[in-house]
Amino acid sequence: MADDLEETIEKNAKGPAKASTDAGSVEQHSLPDQIEADKYLASKEAAKSKKRGLRFNKLVPPGAE
Secondary structure (H helix, E strand, O other): OOOHHHHHHHHHHHOOEEEEOOOEEEEEEOOOHHHHHHHHHHHHHHOOOOOOHHHOOOOOOOOOO
């Protein structure tokens, strides 16, 4: 899903910001808005992960009991 969004952002960045024809006009979302959407979706995907980014373990050397 994130790859699709990255491809869409890249495609939209290469395309025109505005386009108009006889049928109507189209305007894409701004690039900063697309980047924020990508960051938001990436953070949601990271939050779903069961792995924690930081883990604390207590090390007890042998014979210290």
